[in-house]
Amino acid sequence: MDIALIRELKTLLGPENVLSQKEDLLLYEFDGSVEKGRPEVVVFPHGTEDVSRIVKLAAKHQVPVVGRGAGTGLSGGALARGGGVMIVFARMNRILELDLLNRRAVVQPGVVNLDITRAVEHAGLYFAPDPSSQKSCTIGGNVAENSGGPHTLAYGLTTNHVAALELVLPDGEIVRVGSHHGDAPGYDLCGLFVGSEGTLALVTEITVKLSLKAGSVMTLLAIFDVVGDASRTVVEMTAYGITPVACEMLDGWTLRAVEDFIHAGFPRDSAAVLLIEVEGLREASESQAAAIREICHANDAREVRTARDERERELLWKGRRNAFGALGRLAPSNYVLDGVIPRSKLPEALEQIHAIGKKFGFQIGNIFHAGDGNLHPIVLYDPRDTEQFKRAIAAAREIIRMCISLGGSLTGEHGVGMEKNELMLLVFSDADFDLMRRIHDAFNPDSSLNPGKIFPLSKGCGEIHVRKSGPAAASPS
Amino acid sequence: MAAQQPIPGTNPVYEDFSRCVHCGLCLNHCPTYRLWQLEADSPRGRIRQMMLVNQGELPVSEGFVDHIDKCLDCRSCETACPSAVNYGMLVEHARARIERDFKRPLFSRLARNALYRRLLPYPERIAIVAKLLRFYQRSGLQASARSTGILKLLGLRERDLLLPPVDRRFFFDQLGKTFPAQGARRARVAFFAGCVANVAFAALNKATIRVLTANGCEVAVPDGQFCCGALPAHAGVRDVARDMARRNIAAFAAANFDSLVTNAAGCGSTLKEYDHLFTADEPEFAAAAALAKKTRDVTEFLLALGLSAPPKSVPARVTYQDSCHLLHGQKIREAPRQLLRAIPGVEFVELPFADICCGSAGVYNVTETKASLDLLAEKMAFAQATNAQIIATANPGCLLQLRAGAEIHKTGQEVLHVIELLDRAYSNSSA
Amino acid sequence: MTSAISLPIRLEQLVGSDRVVASESAVKAFAIAGRAPMAVLKPRSAEEIAEIVSFAAVEKLALLACGSRSKLELGMPPRHYDLAVDMTALRGIAHYDPGDLTVSVDAGMPLNELAKKLAAQKQFLPLAVPCSATSTAGGAIASGIDSTLRQQYGTARDFLIGAEFVDGTGKQCKSGGRVVKNVTGYDLHKLLVGSLGTLGVISRLNFRTFPLPELCGAHLAVLPTLETALNFHASLLNSGLPFSNLELFDSGFSALLSSHLKTIGEDIPESVRATGWHVFASFEGSEAVLQRITRELQKLADRAQAERSETLDLQHSHFVNEGLREAFDWLRRAAPGLSILRIALPGVKSVDLKQILDLSEPSPLRASFLLRACNVAYLAVLAANDNAQSIAILERGISALFSRVETRNGSAALLDAPPWLKERINVWGRQRPDFPLMQRVKQAFDPQNIFSPGRFVGGI
Structure with a gap:
C-alpha cells in the first residue's frame, strides 16, 4: 500500500479514523461468511463528504475501495478481495430525520437495523426487514445485500422498504436517487442500487419506509413425526389461501440440538417443527390460526401449540433464532448455506439435501424460511481439516445446484458476494452477464468499487483491476 | 521468553475459539464497540486476537493488552452469541496470560500489585483503608476538596464521585453470626458478605438478611469467608483468586446450608464458576464445583423460594438496570424484575438498553475512567427518559456507578438494590 | 440505411x-x-x-x-x-x-x-x-x-x-x-x-x-372540506385497519365518476353523487373481518362528523372499485383537451395541499382531484376552451403547479394531454438530479438508442 495514501487519509480523517497496522487489519479480513480478504487500510468516515474525498483519494492512487457496515454479511460482500481501502460506515450511525407523519426515516448507513425500530416504536411503527442479525447489522449493509428475514414472506426484502438513497460514485460524485415521498417519474434506480452489493456505488444516506405494527400476532408451533408431513403442510397452507407472515421450519436433528441448548419446548423425538406466525386484525389472525391448526392436523401433526403470551412467543422465536448457534456447538465451526426453491418442491429438496450430506459424509441440519422456500442448510466442519473444508464447500455447491435444478435460485438473502460468484454461471447466460457488466461499467467502469464480487472471475468478466502504485504495494498474507 | 509457567485453572482449547463463527451478532451488544465501533474493541475482534495470540501468531503486544484491558468483561456478548462462545472464560484467560507474559508500565504494576495482592486478600487492610476514606469523606476534606474545585483541576472530580461512601459500622463484626428465620423455617442459607461490601454496603447486607429472614430463611454468615476473588480473577491475577477460592471453600465447607446466597451479582457469577479456577485434575476442583452449584443470587433464590411475607406498598415509578454479571454471567433476567413487580405500588418501566453495562465493571471505572463515564452518560440519559424515581439494580458495583451517575447528571433519581427496595416494602409494613 | x-x-x-x-x-x-x-x-x-x-x-x-x-x-x-x-x-x-x-x-x-x-x-x-x-x-x-x-x-x-x-x-x-x-x-x-x-x-x-380474498367491502364517506376529509383519511391510515384501496376525491371527480358509472348502467350509491370531499375505503377478508372494519369505519366517520357515511355491499364495492380503477381511462375521454397530471406529493398536509392544488391563478381552471394511496394524486385539468388564450392560461396554470410541487420536493408528470400542450410543457417535469444516472442505465441497455427514443424522462 502506498504510504502516501495512508498519510493523506490520516490528514483527511484524523489518525483516529485510519487503521493501517497489520494487527488491526487482520480483524477486517473476515465477515460472517467463510471467506477472507484483507484490506490494506481501514477508514472510518463521519459523513458523506468524507466518503467522497476518500473515494477520490483512492481513485488518485488507483486502489480499490470496499464498503463495510458491521461485517455480519454471509457471502463475503464486505471483504476487500482486491485489498485496498475499506470504508467502515460504523461511525456514520446517526438517524438524521424521523418523519413519522409520512412514515419515513432518513438514516446514515451505519445505523443498526433494529435501532430504527427502537427509535420509532413509540409511535407504533417499525422497520420491517428483520435479518436474524438485526441487532447488529447496519442498514447500509442491508441495502447493499437486499437483506431479508423470517418476515420477508409477508413484508418483502429491504428493497421494498427503501424510498431514496444518497450515493457516492467511484469518482467521488455525490448523487441522490429515488424520492422521499411518492415515486418520481424515471427509472427505479433505488431498485437497481439496493442489492447491488456495493459494486455500483457507496450508499451514504438511506430514506427508509416505516410500517405500522399489526394489531394482533399469533404464533403457532406445529410438531410433526414425519418431515414430509411438515413440508406438505407448508404447501397446503398456500393452497388454502393462508398467508402467514412467517413460516419457519427446523428438522429433527436441528431441533434436538436447539432444545438441548435453549429449552424452547421442542419435543426431542419429533421429526420437524413449523413455527408459523399470523398477523393482522384479531378477527383475521384468529381465523387464520384456526385454519392453520386444521391443516396441520390434517397432515398428521402430533401437536399444534399456540403461544399464550409475548414470553412464550419470544421463547419459540428464540429457539429459531439461536438454531444456527445451537448446531454450531456440535462442531468446531459451521457453514450456513442459502438457497431458494419453489416451496412446492420442499419435500423433494429435503430428501436431496439428506442424500448430498450422506454422499459427502456430513450430517446437514435444516433450518429455513419454509414459507418462501428459502433454505438454510448448515454444514458442520472442522476448519483445521482442509480436506473436510473442501468437502463442505463441494457439498454446499451441490445443494445450490440442486436448488437451481428445482427452479429455484442461488441466494435468497445472503447475496452472491465472493461466495457464489462462480455459481452465477448456473443461472445466467453470456447475454445476461453482458448486460449486467454494462450496467456495472456504467457506474463502476474500473471495477474500483468492491472488485471480485457478483461476477464470476472464471469468465474473465469480473477481473480485479488492482493497479497498485509504487513499490510499497503489499499483498495480503 | 524462558520456559513459562503454565497458566493455572481452565485453559481454552481450539474449539473454544473456533466456535466463534465471526457472525458479528455480538457487536452491538458490546459496550466498547458501541462506544468506538472498532473491531479490535469488539468481542469478535477480541476473540480473534486472543486466538491468534493463543496460537502464537500474534505477540502479547501493547495493542493487544490495551484492547483486552478495555473489555469490561460484562459478558453481554455471551448473551448475544448464538454459538455459545464462553467469552468470559477466554478473556479471563487472556488476562492471566498478560499477567504472566507482559510487563506493564511501573505505575500500573505498582497499582495492580497494591490492589490485588496487598489489599484485597487482607480484610484488616480493607478496614484500614476504609477508615481513612471515611475520614476523608466525613472530616470535611471531601467537601472542601469538592467545593474548592481542586478535584476538577486534577481531573479527579468524577473519580471522587465514584468512591464508595464508607459505612459508619462495618459488616465484619457480623461474620460468624446466625440469624433465625421469622416464622416457620423454610430454608437455611449461608450468606456471602463480600469484601468491599463489608465496609461500604453493610446496610445492604443487613437489609438482605432482614428480607431473607422475613421470608423464613435461617441465615448463617460463616466466619472465615473471604473476598470471592472476582476482581483478581477478572484482572488475570489467578493465583490470588485461586487462593481466595480455597479459603472460601474451606470456610463454607464447615457450614451446613441449602444455598449460598449473595447480593452481589459479580461475586455470584465468580462463585458459580469457581470450578473454572481449577482444572479437573486438581484436588480443589470437586469442592469448587460443589460450592458453585449451591450458589444463588439473592433475587434468584427468593423468586424460587417464593415470597412468604407479603410486601407493603412502595408507591414509586421504578426502572431496572441489569447487572451484567447477573444477566450475562448468570443468565438471570426475570427474577429481579419479578421481585420488583411483586411490590405493590411499584410501577415498573423497562429501561432501554438495560442489558448494556453501566460502565462500573469492577474497577473499570477507575482504570478506564473515560470509557466508563461515557457509558454512564448514555445510561443516565436513558434512565432519566424513563421518568422513574428509583433505579434498581442487583450489584453493589452498579449501585456505586449509578449513584455517581445520578449525581453527575443531576437526574435526581434514587438508586437502590432490588433487595433494598424489597426491604423498604417490608419495613413499611412494620411502620 | x-x-x-x-x-x-x-x-x-x-x-x-x-x-x-x-x-x-x-x-x-x-x-x-x-x-x-x-x-x-x-x-x-x-x-x-x-x-x-x-x-x-x-x-x-x-x-x-x-x-x-x-x-x-x-x-x-x-x-x-x-x-x-x-x-x-x-x-x-x-x-x-x-x-x-x-x-x-x-x-x-x-x-x-x-x-x-x-x-x-x-x-x-x-x-x-x-x-x-x-x-x-x-x-x-x-x-x-x-x-x-x-x-x-x-x-x-x-x-x-x-x-x-x-x-x-x-x-x-x-x-x-x-x-x-x-x-x-x-x-x-x-x-x-x-x-x-x-x-x-x-x-x-x-x-x-x-x-x-374471501369477501370484499367498501365504505364511502363524504366530508364538507378538504381539511376534514384529509383528517379522516389520516385517521384511517393510522387506524391499523387493512385497506386494499384508500382514495380521496372532490366533487368534480365524483361527478365524473358518477357519469362513468351510469354508462355501465347499474344503480349508483347515493354517496357517490353527493357533493363534498369523498373518502373511499375498500377492504377484504372474512365476514368477521369485514364486520369489524365496517364497524370501526362508521365510528371514525361519526367522529370526523362526516356528512355521509355509507357502507357499500359486495356488488357496489366492486362497482365503485372498478370505476376508480378505470379512472385514468374515462377521465382522458371525459372531455376533449383534458389533461391528467400525476403528482407524487411531498407528504399530505392539508394546508400545503390546498396551496399546491390552487389553480385559481392566473385565472381559474376547472379541475378534479383524486388522491390515491401512498401520496399519489391525480388532477384532471380542463381549459375553458381551445382558443389561444385558454391554452396559455392552462399552460401557465399547470407550469405553476409543477413548480409548486417540485419546490416542495414532490414530483409531477403529465400523464395525458393534448399534443399542443405536450409541445409546450415538459410532461415529465423538472429534471431530477439522478437523471444522468438514468442516461447511463439507458445507454447500458440500449446502446443504439432504438427503443422508443425520446418518449421517456428527459428525452431518453
Whole structure:
C-alpha cells in the first residue's frame, strides 16, 4: 500500500479514523461468511463528504475501495478481495430525520437495523426487514445485500422498504436517487442500487419506509413425526389461501440440538417443527390460526401449540433464532448455506439435501424460511481439516445446484458476494452477464468499487483491476 | 521468553475459539464497540486476537493488552452469541496470560500489585483503608476538596464521585453470626458478605438478611469467608483468586446450608464458576464445583423460594438496570424484575438498553475512567427518559456507578438494590 | 440505411410474411400523436423478438413494443418511430405453480385472461390498472401505471419477481427468477417497471400471486372540506385497519365518476353523487373481518362528523372499485383537451395541499382531484376552451403547479394531454438530479438508442 495514501487519509480523517497496522487489519479480513480478504487500510468516515474525498483519494492512487457496515454479511460482500481501502460506515450511525407523519426515516448507513425500530416504536411503527442479525447489522449493509428475514414472506426484502438513497460514485460524485415521498417519474434506480452489493456505488444516506405494527400476532408451533408431513403442510397452507407472515421450519436433528441448548419446548423425538406466525386484525389472525391448526392436523401433526403470551412467543422465536448457534456447538465451526426453491418442491429438496450430506459424509441440519422456500442448510466442519473444508464447500455447491435444478435460485438473502460468484454461471447466460457488466461499467467502469464480487472471475468478466502504485504495494498474507 | 509457567485453572482449547463463527451478532451488544465501533474493541475482534495470540501468531503486544484491558468483561456478548462462545472464560484467560507474559508500565504494576495482592486478600487492610476514606469523606476534606474545585483541576472530580461512601459500622463484626428465620423455617442459607461490601454496603447486607429472614430463611454468615476473588480473577491475577477460592471453600465447607446466597451479582457469577479456577485434575476442583452449584443470587433464590411475607406498598415509578454479571454471567433476567413487580405500588418501566453495562465493571471505572463515564452518560440519559424515581439494580458495583451517575447528571433519581427496595416494602409494613 | 419500400420485404424475410403488416390502414392503428410506424411486426417467440431487435439495431430503426395499445400516448411522442412490435401473439402462461404462488406469463398476456386462470385457483395478481378489459401484462409493467391496490399490495415492483427481455443489442436477457425470494444479480427487472419500453422488449414476466380474498367491502364517506376529509383519511391510515384501496376525491371527480358509472348502467350509491370531499375505503377478508372494519369505519366517520357515511355491499364495492380503477381511462375521454397530471406529493398536509392544488391563478381552471394511496394524486385539468388564450392560461396554470410541487420536493408528470400542450410543457417535469444516472442505465441497455427514443424522462 502506498504510504502516501495512508498519510493523506490520516490528514483527511484524523489518525483516529485510519487503521493501517497489520494487527488491526487482520480483524477486517473476515465477515460472517467463510471467506477472507484483507484490506490494506481501514477508514472510518463521519459523513458523506468524507466518503467522497476518500473515494477520490483512492481513485488518485488507483486502489480499490470496499464498503463495510458491521461485517455480519454471509457471502463475503464486505471483504476487500482486491485489498485496498475499506470504508467502515460504523461511525456514520446517526438517524438524521424521523418523519413519522409520512412514515419515513432518513438514516446514515451505519445505523443498526433494529435501532430504527427502537427509535420509532413509540409511535407504533417499525422497520420491517428483520435479518436474524438485526441487532447488529447496519442498514447500509442491508441495502447493499437486499437483506431479508423470517418476515420477508409477508413484508418483502429491504428493497421494498427503501424510498431514496444518497450515493457516492467511484469518482467521488455525490448523487441522490429515488424520492422521499411518492415515486418520481424515471427509472427505479433505488431498485437497481439496493442489492447491488456495493459494486455500483457507496450508499451514504438511506430514506427508509416505516410500517405500522399489526394489531394482533399469533404464533403457532406445529410438531410433526414425519418431515414430509411438515413440508406438505407448508404447501397446503398456500393452497388454502393462508398467508402467514412467517413460516419457519427446523428438522429433527436441528431441533434436538436447539432444545438441548435453549429449552424452547421442542419435543426431542419429533421429526420437524413449523413455527408459523399470523398477523393482522384479531378477527383475521384468529381465523387464520384456526385454519392453520386444521391443516396441520390434517397432515398428521402430533401437536399444534399456540403461544399464550409475548414470553412464550419470544421463547419459540428464540429457539429459531439461536438454531444456527445451537448446531454450531456440535462442531468446531459451521457453514450456513442459502438457497431458494419453489416451496412446492420442499419435500423433494429435503430428501436431496439428506442424500448430498450422506454422499459427502456430513450430517446437514435444516433450518429455513419454509414459507418462501428459502433454505438454510448448515454444514458442520472442522476448519483445521482442509480436506473436510473442501468437502463442505463441494457439498454446499451441490445443494445450490440442486436448488437451481428445482427452479429455484442461488441466494435468497445472503447475496452472491465472493461466495457464489462462480455459481452465477448456473443461472445466467453470456447475454445476461453482458448486460449486467454494462450496467456495472456504467457506474463502476474500473471495477474500483468492491472488485471480485457478483461476477464470476472464471469468465474473465469480473477481473480485479488492482493497479497498485509504487513499490510499497503489499499483498495480503 | 524462558520456559513459562503454565497458566493455572481452565485453559481454552481450539474449539473454544473456533466456535466463534465471526457472525458479528455480538457487536452491538458490546459496550466498547458501541462506544468506538472498532473491531479490535469488539468481542469478535477480541476473540480473534486472543486466538491468534493463543496460537502464537500474534505477540502479547501493547495493542493487544490495551484492547483486552478495555473489555469490561460484562459478558453481554455471551448473551448475544448464538454459538455459545464462553467469552468470559477466554478473556479471563487472556488476562492471566498478560499477567504472566507482559510487563506493564511501573505505575500500573505498582497499582495492580497494591490492589490485588496487598489489599484485597487482607480484610484488616480493607478496614484500614476504609477508615481513612471515611475520614476523608466525613472530616470535611471531601467537601472542601469538592467545593474548592481542586478535584476538577486534577481531573479527579468524577473519580471522587465514584468512591464508595464508607459505612459508619462495618459488616465484619457480623461474620460468624446466625440469624433465625421469622416464622416457620423454610430454608437455611449461608450468606456471602463480600469484601468491599463489608465496609461500604453493610446496610445492604443487613437489609438482605432482614428480607431473607422475613421470608423464613435461617441465615448463617460463616466466619472465615473471604473476598470471592472476582476482581483478581477478572484482572488475570489467578493465583490470588485461586487462593481466595480455597479459603472460601474451606470456610463454607464447615457450614451446613441449602444455598449460598449473595447480593452481589459479580461475586455470584465468580462463585458459580469457581470450578473454572481449577482444572479437573486438581484436588480443589470437586469442592469448587460443589460450592458453585449451591450458589444463588439473592433475587434468584427468593423468586424460587417464593415470597412468604407479603410486601407493603412502595408507591414509586421504578426502572431496572441489569447487572451484567447477573444477566450475562448468570443468565438471570426475570427474577429481579419479578421481585420488583411483586411490590405493590411499584410501577415498573423497562429501561432501554438495560442489558448494556453501566460502565462500573469492577474497577473499570477507575482504570478506564473515560470509557466508563461515557457509558454512564448514555445510561443516565436513558434512565432519566424513563421518568422513574428509583433505579434498581442487583450489584453493589452498579449501585456505586449509578449513584455517581445520578449525581453527575443531576437526574435526581434514587438508586437502590432490588433487595433494598424489597426491604423498604417490608419495613413499611412494620411502620 | 434501407429504403422504406424494401423494409417490409426484408422484415418478412426475417420473421415470415404472416408476421409483418405494412398496409397504411393497419399501421395507422399503431400511430402515436398521428404518426404511424413503417411496419408492424407480430413476433411469436422471444427468439423472433431478438431477431427483430438485432435487425433494428443494425439498421438503426426506432422500435416500440406494445400490447393492447391502450397507453401508447403516455410520455412524449417518440422522436423516431419506424417499427411497432405487436406483442399480442405472445400470450401464454409459461409456468403456473399455484402451490408456489408464482406465475410466469408472456408479455402479451391480457390481464383479464390471466385473472380468470388465476381465479380458478383462487388466486389473483394485484395489478388493478386501467383499461383492464384489454391491458396486457407487459403493457401494465412498461407503463408503470398505478394500481388501485397499491395501498395493500404495493406497486408492480413489489411483486414482479423476474423478467425476460431483449436488450438493445438484440440479446435475450433475464433477471430475477421464479421464486419469491431472490437476491441473485442486479434487479434489472425493477428498472423495466414504468420504463415505457425504453430499456428493452419485455418477453416474459414472473409474478408473485396472492390468494383471492374471501369477501370484499367498501365504505364511502363524504366530508364538507378538504381539511376534514384529509383528517379522516389520516385517521384511517393510522387506524391499523387493512385497506386494499384508500382514495380521496372532490366533487368534480365524483361527478365524473358518477357519469362513468351510469354508462355501465347499474344503480349508483347515493354517496357517490353527493357533493363534498369523498373518502373511499375498500377492504377484504372474512365476514368477521369485514364486520369489524365496517364497524370501526362508521365510528371514525361519526367522529370526523362526516356528512355521509355509507357502507357499500359486495356488488357496489366492486362497482365503485372498478370505476376508480378505470379512472385514468374515462377521465382522458371525459372531455376533449383534458389533461391528467400525476403528482407524487411531498407528504399530505392539508394546508400545503390546498396551496399546491390552487389553480385559481392566473385565472381559474376547472379541475378534479383524486388522491390515491401512498401520496399519489391525480388532477384532471380542463381549459375553458381551445382558443389561444385558454391554452396559455392552462399552460401557465399547470407550469405553476409543477413548480409548486417540485419546490416542495414532490414530483409531477403529465400523464395525458393534448399534443399542443405536450409541445409546450415538459410532461415529465423538472429534471431530477439522478437523471444522468438514468442516461447511463439507458445507454447500458440500449446502446443504439432504438427503443422508443425520446418518449421517456428527459428525452431518453
